[in-house]
Amino acid sequence: MKKWVLYYLIISLLFGAIIYLITLFQVTQEQTNEAFNQITKELVETQDVDTFLRYSTLGYEPIERFEKEDYVVEIIQALGSENGQDIHQLVVIVIPLDLSRIDYATDIDDSSDQSQLILTSNTININTKIDAPYKDYALSVGFNTLGFYYYTIIIEDDFSGRIILKDYDGQEIIDDMITFNYEFNVMAFVQGMSEEEIESRILVNDVLNEILITRLLIFAVIDIVIAVIISIILRRKAL
Structure with missing residues (x-):
């Protein structure tokens, strides 16, 4: 394997890991906020504080x-x-x-x-x-x-x-x-709510998988295109 290909593969994997971590953070924050907003909305509508207190204490x-x-x-x-x-x-x-x-x-x-x-x-x-x-x-x-x-x-x-x-x-x-x-x-x-109950309300994994697959597919396409361009440039220089 050519040395540049190995380096490019390592860099691509690092960028893939960064995309995963950023996506995980964003989705977790968004879903946590959405779950909290839904719980507070239920409290106001029903005047029942149980779900809010079990979630937050x-x-x-x-x-x-x-x-x-x-x-x-x-x-x-x-x-x-x-x-x-x-x-x-x-x-x-x-x-x-x-x-x-x-x-x-x-x-x-x-x-x-x-x-x-x-x-x-x-x-x-x-x-x-x-x-x-x-x-x-x-x-x-x-x-x-x-x-x-x-x-x-x-x-x-x-x-x-x-x-x-x-x-x-x-x-x-x-x-x-x-x-x-x-x-x-x-x-x-x-x-208070167990971790399983909180996770079932936040639904991070369901949303994460969908968004992550889309982002990684886009990254993979761009990554391959860049790799092909680099390969063509290096071949021309070698001629």
Whole structure:
């Protein structure tokens, strides 16, 4: 085998591998975004947070559900992970029933947004208008982007206290008492999705194979044409 053919074959294989990796990354990102968008759409349409929470957490325990005139509010304790360590989070999800009846931010820097979560107990005192990371952002912009928005607060102890939730105009959505234990109730705990369940929603392999075959066929045709041209040029030089 001529030396240039060997070099060309190696370079072609490298380009083929690069095409595969780029395609894999692009398809995975696109399919992951598509799956997430579909899940958030289902949440807004059904006011059911189960699929969203199972997809985005390691598991969760329902605490309270409030159904108000303009909103549904779900309060849950979620199991997450940070730097390889399990963390417990209080998650408050706010779902609008009819966007045409409420005000909300269309820009994350909207200074008029008075959306706010206040938690008060013997162990926790949180006000999202004062405390990071929410104090500088208009949270109700989530209505415009996701169709809902949510707060996540890391907790390290049992909670028994008051929760106040305000909307864009500063009107109270809820003002109530909630109680839950830091340790999950095994009977109420809902396990997050397995890798197999997530993969079945993302469908990377099905889409990847179709796109990859098309791209590699195009590359192969171009690759062969270039190889033929190089061969012709080298033969003419040898004459």
